Amino acid sequence: MDLVTPNLGLVVWTTLCFAILLFLLGKFAWKPILAAISEREKSIESALAMAEAAKEEMSRLTSENDELLKQTRIERDLILREAKQVKDHIIAEAKEVANVEGTRMIERARLEIENQKAIAMADVKNQVATLSIEIAEKILRKQFEDQRKQDQLVADLLKEVKLK
Amino acid sequence: MDNDSILNLKLFRFSLICAFFLLAGAFPKLAFSQESTSGSPEKKFDPKDVILEHIGDSHSWPVVGKITLPLPVILFTDKGLELFSSAKIKEEEVNGEPQRKTYQGAHYTYTAEKDKIKVVDSSGNIDxxxxxxxxxxxxxxxxxxxxxxxxxxxxxxxxxxxSYKEREGKAPKGLQSFLEPLIVFVRDDIAIPNMGIKYVRFMPLLLTIFFFILINNLLGMVTIFPGGYNLTGNIAVTATLSVIILFVVNLNGNKHYWKHIFMPDPWWLFPIMIPVEIVSIFSKPIALMIRLFANITAGHIVILSLISLIFIFKTLWVSPVSIVFVVFMDAIELLVAFLQAYIFTLLSSLFIGMAMEEHH
Structure with a gap:
């Protein structure tokens, strides 16, 4: 029976001790400890949240970069294609111009050649005429050196005229 | 290679134990012969006295064997305060008979009977x-x-x-990292699930109760000098803690709590329900009180009984059996020390939480 009869003295001491313990620990231990723990938990949580946000930001940036890269590539292709077109165009134009010019020059050359040829022909004709006259003169002079022959020829010519 | 050595070690231990029991079997007479040669009339060993002496309270502080430290005796009498050392009224055994010592105080003459302070009248009898x-x-x-x-x-x-202040925001270290899980456990697994957002106000109380019970349970298991008392297995202590919980629960009870007690739902059950609810106010802390008291006291009794076996059988050869069981019980008691601290705190927070619960 002793065992289950609370002893008043011990009850009072326990109450006193517990009250003092509760006060001292509550004020100087639990308060700072719990505050520190929750503070730390908060900071860990916010750090995790920040890391998460940074990760998201990073992935957003990466996708943005990819997008940008893709656009740039497309633009580059476009520019390259345009440049190629321009080049082709320029080359084609130049070719055409060169062709036209060449044709024109050839034509001009041909005309020049024709002209020169004509001039040369006329010259040759003149010279041939002059030469022929000279030759004919020389032949005639030779033939008219002999009097008899001259007479003969006149006679022949006269004969021919009579016949007519 | 490693496994081999462990196996060998186990085998070695096993053979040592076998050898011990073989020896015990080979010389059974040895133990008894020592008993019989000790001569003087044996005082009968009564485990009940030893156990009750241990789990109860005392005015002296045992150190080793019969050496004890005296403790101050403080008495409030109807005539005034008395203060003296317990050594002055310590019972002493003379030739196996307990001999009382009396002390003439300022107001009365005192003596101790079975560690209880009694007043002695002029003729030397207990008044x-x-x-x-x-x-x-x-x-x-x-x-x-x-x-x-x-x-x-x-x-x-x-x-x-x-160290929390010094290492603010850093990871816990040393003792701090050992105790922080317990503190966080009390907060996250005891207080918050039972009391919700209002838990903050009760954290100091719950933590103090938890660690007070835990340290006293653990100190009760220390068998050498400063420890080994059955404090949390003392009804006065558990009653005090329970009364604290009783006050905390009822002072924090909201109107739903009181409505539930004095105006239970079907009005025609008032005659039955109101007394039942009033009893339940007190039965909850009483259950707390008895649970802690009984668990810790029972553990001490079991361990002491197992040790007493050696003295009951009056042979040293029982000791291995006793020791094996005592070690086993100690392991269980270690678990119980944590478990009971946990359960007391858990139920306290549950009762407080129930009293504060908003109507659903």
């Missing part, structure tokens, strides 16, 4: 009527062990509180 008027507020060994527990708690927790 029961006068003894009832004397209130004993002595620093008994349970009070001393409580002081010890409080000193340990204060040193430990004020120390880790300062």
């Amino acid at each position: 029961e009527a006068a003894s009832k008027k004397v209130w004993d507020f002595s620093i008994t060994r349970n009070v001393v062990s409580m002081f010890l527990a409080i000193a340990i708690l204060l040193v430990v927790f004020l120390n880790i509180a300062s």
Whole structure:
């Protein structure tokens, strides 16, 4: 029976001790400890949240970069294609111009050649005429050196005229 | 290679134990022969006395064997305060007979009978009527062990509180990292699930109760000098803690709590339900009180009974059996020490939470 009869003295001491313990620990231990723990938990949580946000930001940036890269590539292709077109165009134009010019020059050359040829022909004709006259003169002079022959020829010519 | 050596070690231990029992079997007479040669008439060993002496309270503080430290006796009598050392009224055994010592105080003459302070009248007999008027507020060994527990708690927790300040925002270290899981456990698994967002106000109380019970349970398991008292297995201590919980629960009860007690739902059940609810106010802390008291006391009784086996059988050869069982029981008691601290705190927070619960 002793065992289950609370002893008043011990009850009072326990109450006193517990009250003092509760006060001292509550004020100087639990308060700072719990505050520190929750503070730390908060900071860990916010750090995790920040890391998460940074990760998201990073992935957003990466996708943005990819997008940008893709656009740039497309633009580059476009520019390259345009440049190629321009080049082709320029080359084609130049070719055409060169062709036209060449044709024109050839034509001009041909005309020049024709002209020169004509001039040369006329010259040759003149010279041939002059030469022929000279030759004919020389032949005639030779033939008219002999009097008899001259007479003969006149006679022949006269004969021919009579016949007519 | 490693496995081999462990196996060998186990085998070695096993053979040692076998050898011990073989020896015990080979010389059964040895133990008894020693008994019979000790001559003088044996006082009959009564385990009940030893066990009750241990789990109860005392005015002296045993150190080793028969050496004890005296403790202050503080008495409130109807005539005034008395203060003297317990050594002055210590019972002593002379030739196996307990011999009383009396002390002439300022108001009465005192003696101790079975560690209870009694008033002695002029003829040397115990005056029961006068003894009832004397209130004993002595620093008994349970009070001393409580002081010890409080000193340990204060040193430990004020120390880790300062290390929290020093290492603000950093990971816990040392003792701090050992105790932080317990503190967080009390908060996250005891307080918050039962009390919701209002838990903050009760954290100091719950933590103090948890660690107070835990350290006293653990100190009760220390079998050498400063420890080994059955403080949390003392009904006065558990009753005090339960009364604290009773007050906290009822002072924090909201109107739903009181409505539930005095105006239970179907009005025609009032005659039955109101007394039942009023009883339940008190039965909850009483259950707390008895649970802690019974668990811790039972553990001490079982361990002491197992040790007593050696003295009951009066042979040393029982000791291996006793020791094996005691070690086993100690392991269980270690678990119980944590478990009971947990359960007391859990149920306290549950009761407080129930009293504060908003109507659903």
